[in-house]
Amino acid sequence: MATATATNTNKSVLWDWLTTVDHKKLAVLYLIAGALFFLKAGLMAIFMRIQLMSAENTFLSGQTFNEFVTMHGTIMLFLAVTPLIFAFMNFVIPLQIGARDVAFPFVNALGFWIFFFGGLLVSVSWFFGGAPDAGWTAYVPLSSGEYGDLGLDFYVLGLQISGLGTLVSAINFIVTIINMRAPGMTMMRLPLFCWTGLVTSILIVFAFTPLAAGLALLMLDRIFGAQYFNPGSGGNPVLWQHIFWIFGHPEVYILVLPAFGIISEVIPAFSKKRLFGYTAMVFATLIIAFLSFMVWVHHMFTVGIGPITNSVFAIATMAIGVPTGIKIFNWLFTMWGGKIIFNTAMLCASSFVPTFVLGGVTGVMLAMVPVDYLYHDTYFVVAHFHYIVVGGIALGLLAGTFYWYPKMFGHKLNEKLGQLMFWMFYVGFHLTFFIQHILGLIGMPRRVFTYLDGQGMETMNLVSSIGAFMMGAAIIVLLINVVYSAYTSKRVTVRDPWDARTLEWATTTPVPEYNFAQTPQVRSLDPWFYEKVHGDGTMKPAEPMDEIHMPNGSILPLTIGLGLFVWGFGMIMMQMENPLIPEWIVIGAGVIITFGSMLLHSIHEDHGYHIPLDKIKKIEKEVS
Template identity: 65%
Template structure:
């Protein structure tokens, strides 16, 4: 074996077995970006089909599969992992920790997500993708009306959902227990705070999805009757379970994005976040109210006027803390020295874009009017304003902001600004007109629309906008490629928080000596005090690190295999697959693993090089 082969093999092994939060973060980002591109491709096919009336670009069946997979992919396999990627890489650095609380679980969470995501997408090649919408309402998703695609949906989401739940618990424990000395909860950076609240939402929301998926799985695979009306079942229960998960999910996505905006706006205005404690409490209140409003997705399902009125008012209430956040951001840039970097352009572009999505949210919360909006393109426009204007803008802001820290080089600013303007323009062109399409009588999830209903022009405009977004995304990929030699310094943006106190590339152990956080924006505080370095809490010494492990990969493969057994009703395969996973759990439990120590000499050496 040649030397280079040996090197590749060991590099591959290193990535498969790593429990380093930074490497796991990068793997989340790469996998998330892949699924983002896939979901984007599906979106383009959808918009091409809807460009002209009565089009036959794809069949109605294929269209239903495309919309289902677009939604499912973008939420579960793109937005969540991309946020998890940033959270994984950044949160431990921001709190001055050497890793997350449970490095092994962190790795397991990633591999479960990936195997669930791959499983779900394999449905394209084995009898067709799921076709009941990302919400998979019964009875359309039941065994009687949907083929194996829905089994892939149920099992794929179950596995990746377990990964998400594990990840959420891990972040909660990490943030509670591993903050650097001096960093009280009320001195944590906003991104860490919002990651914390989002993780708490994951902890309480995902079990509802798990339960729903289990019921659907048992019904589809083993003939249970939870949702079968003739057998005494009730189809609305699925919707409740789905949205008890599904609504908090919106906040699981958007709160970390809010955190990113808070960091970026503050850094590039050279001002501390205005109303920090108000921001923290607004985040907590949004997280709490997020659990009280799920039924606003179900105003037309027949809950009656009392429930509808209560959920309408509760939903409107969320506008208050969200408004508090918007005004605090405005006051953060007010009086600052605003630098228009690409990261900041996305953060600034977010404010008007998200406000438009927010106000349509209040309009939708108006239950009596919602009967007109519900399940039309008005809703499609609204949630894309929230998810793209909020979450995706946040991801792009975070990407440009943290890219130098994560990947060690600067993304090109000129290309970045082209990317921003094309994306912003394309985004509004695509989705603004959809508000009107909905009110003009276009239901959502229609595979096409008849000519002569006055819907042609706006659909055409919407598709043109989608092409702008696609071109913009390609520019981002070009940027990532052509900028790769532009080495980054440790603190390129004159940062305020602890991640910018680490060298670039960040060493395996993050901080040679655990820093002491004396104030909010700990690094900025030291800079203003004239200190070149963070004060430290410990002398230089050996650093205890966790060992890597291949078990998470094998455990995920075990569940992957078991799923195929379930989908094709060949249960011995499931037994084998589950056996592999359980076996790994036993091995993990009984094997002693004390980790290893990085000797102080090596750290000393790194320091001198750095």
């Protein structure tokens, strides 16, 4: 493990992981949690594709299918892709900016555990009468107390809690990137992954807050009998859609921008060229982020808001195509004239570019309001956003996994298995989703659990299902690869196994607890590459070697998260018919655990510890 050299070795391994505040270990925790949720939601997708394989299939009932469709979307967006992105942001950003850790290590751990327990709360709904079933968008009135069952209470409270964790982490990243950069690492020398991480974090702060407000209103409606969204009592169901999409559209960019960032790291590294048009890339990212808050109504064109509003939002939506196009062409011209090495990471990263274009152009087509009256809520839309989230985000995450794996775990993933996985995944992906465009056009609405015989949809759905099975098989190959490589792969002992460009590759492998024994002096964009070409191949230190001040681990982030879980569960018990114990006891216990932990954290002074100089020297000698 990356932290085998940690100081406090007298504690058990499990305790070490539960109390860790080290950004590298939290990254691994995020990775594991995200991967587990990803597998779960992927399995649901496979079940749904089995159901849709033939007309009028009875493998799943309409109710079960709706629960799967809801949980697939909810988990993928909130509980799988978000933590996977946070895993990379956690691991890479402090290393890329030359920092010892994130700005607030305790808060970092807090963010993870709150997210984790929130996700757990959504997941346990299966054991209490069924999962949420109103779609990941949870449109009222279908999600209201009148039509939605207990599952929706788990949705509302679980997402509220996990969203809090996401919010906390995002603030931490903003502070880290703004304040913790090494000397010489100006904003315009920041690697693009850090830029996108920063912008994503800002988007989270502005997008997850409306979501939290919306979920709070829905909670008041459901549990405390408020009427915000009840048309019978003067409420308005369209209000929920506005609140949800003010969050929901930026959410897409929250997920896709870090994927852009990963691609912008991997493509230069394996093309042996600097990123083409770095400045344009940075500003394109900022413009996309800004515009992402201006377009939410394009999810609601068929709500009947009126032609003026629809036109304005259509134009704003189309405008996003421009900065995205800038990014696409800059990636193309980064490869152009390079000397490209095609390993799995680069295969994923480079194939991202044309795939994402296919998702992007259907996005522009969807922006044409009157034509969207046809596309809206059909399989065309399903195809479109899966080209973005699978063809875009998933490929980006796979590229990132193969690229940073040696730094995270000390060995590479097997190339042969990796390339097998890539081709299976890529072919399966196009088989699954390309044909869904046409399915939508010939009249298949989305979120349907079945379709009637004789509508010409059988063959295309079968093809789509076969593609989905291929993607499932590809993920199994990836899992085999992870296990196989752990046993057979050669340990990486060099700093920089890929001959890459950015600062994370200047650290030793495995990365010591303190990352950099001496904070490096950054002299250029792509500082590590600069030192390899213009310097002596090592980073110039910006400070003399000295004791390093490190934070102590703490179990309190976990207990705060646990308390929120208990509290949330107690709130849901208010809706249960015969709870075994009175709900106020559970709510009270949750509140006491959470606030008690916070109090403990406040009154317990913890100044961390110092790693003595001779120990640092010893570690540095060992690893290099």
